[in-house]
Amino acid sequence: MNEVLVIRGARLEGGDAADILVVGDTIAEVGAGLSRAGATNVDANGLVALPGLVDLHTHLREPGYEASETVLTGSRAAAAGGYAAVFAMPNTSPVADTAGVVEQELALGEAAGYVHVQPIGAVTVGQQGERLAELGAMADSRARVRVFSDDGFCVWDPLIMRRALEYAKAFDGVIAQHAQDPRLTEGAQLNEGAVSAELGLAGWPAVAEESIIARDVLLAEHVGSRLHVCHLSTAGSVDIVRWAKKRGVHVTAEVTPHHLLLTDDLARGYDPRFKVNPPLRRDEDVQAVREGLADGTIDIVATDHAPHPAEAKACEWQAAANGMVGLESALRVVQLAMVETGLLGWADVARVMSHTPAHIGRLAGYGTPLEPGAPASLTLFDPAARGTFTTADLHGRSLNSPYLGRDLPGSVRWTLHRGTVTVRGGEVQEVAA
Template sequence: MSETFLIRGARTAGGDTVDLVVAGGVIEAVGAGLSRAGATVIDAAGLLALPGLVDLHVHLREPGYEASETVLTGSRAAAAGGFTTVFAMPNTQPVADTAGVVEQELALGEAAGYAHVQPIGAVTVGQKGERLAELGAMASSRARVRVFSDDGSCVADPLIMRRALEYVKAFDGVVAQHAQDPRLTEGAQMNEGRVSAELGLAGWPAVAEESIIARDVLLAEHVGSRLHVCHLSTAGSVDIVRWAKKRGVDVTAEVTPHHLLLTEELVRGYDARYKVNPPLRRDEDVQAVREGLADGTIDIVATDHAPHPAETKSCEWPAAAHGMVGLESALRVVQQAVVDTGMLTWDDVARVMSRTPARIGRLATAGTPLEAGAPASLTLYDPAPVRAFTADDLHGRSGNSPYLGRELPGQVRWTLYRGVPTVWDAAVLDIPGAHA
């Protein structure tokens, strides 16, 4: 397929209708009535042109847990969802707590060719919360790590968290915290409240999240360092982050698509596809996080894409694994939850799903505007169709999506990563040279 493309009649997030010429991996020109001899023409009439989406919170499972996902299959799923950059969480085996492991992840992403895979380094050795990992070595490695997280393991020790914030400040890094007090959530199975009491399941109190966020924004303020709050899920958490930002604390926060749309009521059927960490919350929390995203308190949407083998979900609720896959459905869910409801514009979507996550991750080559000279990483999206989300929409190794059978708007029609098509007219392409 030609490496030069003429995209005709696309609508930008700002509402303009433009043509784009893509050549040599960059956007060569943007304007009206463009032509380019020998270019492959993409008819984008009625399609929305967005900068390639950036996901700051993805689990690719490789190395160590390839039964759930690999870098190749996960980045294929990312391309199907319109993503051209994903930040890979460190809960692999071995844990991504050394320069060697993060460089391995980077190389696997380069070999796959579907998206830029940017490793996230662990905060502590083995994610055990006892002593700091090789933060400086990972930061100075070829992977140039700037985001550090112990992912599903909260950095619960306040002294370790303070030291991590102090350390990453030296190279403009950020600690991304999984806000979950471990003592307050021992044995927890779902959100604590009326529904958990009726079902007889151990509750997961909102304060377990909120107390860690409150502690950490004060630590970040004291140190003068950057803090990022992963998958914020409660109304109280929104209030705390809003308060911290008014004080001038350098804190950012993310919300997942599922916390923008789904509630704890879905747990009543004991379908483990709805078991996730943090848990699905009350309708009041869903409304609060939507409002927090709309007013800028919450900075970005991140999927927390968490693939699992079928047997770890097709079992009784207490034994089931936490997590949902979300890359392929994210843009469609965001459209349903906050665009079609009038809370966000498409330019807001470009900000919270591309520009700002790239900025938080300090990745200058991602989330760039669709303008001449920029890398040609972009998504052409059709917001018009409404159809059920099915297993055919999934392109990773696992099928634990909470949206199977649910009507969702929109469809990713084309994804270009650095000028190379990865999705062509809604079909995910095979990339020459990509390997599992």
């Protein structure tokens, strides 16, 4: 049974301070001077209260790649980062392209108990790009899938992409595209530019991302369906999405924390921790995606949490796997890149990391305002804290973080998932589902 909590003096989404009474799995009251006999009192003076964070782009690797991550370990990492729900990408083994696999993932998340794990279904069978997967069956399953993606692979065939957009429209689904023209990125290793030329690494041109986004927003406009752009990373991509929104296209877009902060200059040491898809870009691109997030062109921040075993990164750059873990560090990086630069306030952070991702994914009961009657999923965050990010901050199975040894602001002090305390005083708890 969940304990009764009185959270005292928290700044609601960074605004006025208030007390929050949590009874069971619900926020019972919000106001001043709240009390309840037998309640646990939480001193939240100076802490920002945010709705439990929602990540629209997480790789949990199970089933099939448990050496990298499991639903349980990834869920613990998510809770440590302040998350109450994550959307799990389908690049598992077997691929999440049937009702049976997505229901298995849902059940694994329920058994873990830390966050709600919402499966994302593959667009095509086996993520092979040749024929549509069972979108309708996954949508009608107990998992109620509403987001479909072949992330890791671009749905390159325009006819397949059109058919996917049309099919998903029937049940208010969204196609989340990994925008990467495969012919323009064969052998690519790093953003195409001065750094890749200097290091002798095959370039990854921005146009490989931008050309797919341009095609897909036109397809989405043509069929009147919803399109979501995964991990947008270039200034040109921001311009295309901004143009599409002005035309009334139903397009949303995400940016990762690492594309808000890190640049391709970090590759100069050939450290594979900084190898990622899409690659780290130029400083001009970082500034453009920050501005795009600030002005609403980019809708959300999503982690693209991509765990790998040590051997997949402890090798030469060309042989290393793409990807970074990011659940535990995301909110701290957003504070550094967006809040401390004055581009976003805490209410905006709640919007881009909780309210809007839940809305895009049609996930009921998450991303809701902190008000009486709402589910008790929330995060208490200390923006005044500061410390070096170390392996002690990582709670998943993999350690491939680009922030190890870096000074980052902020600290997640408490996380609640529907009334269950998953993080208490900065420590991840053992929970019983």
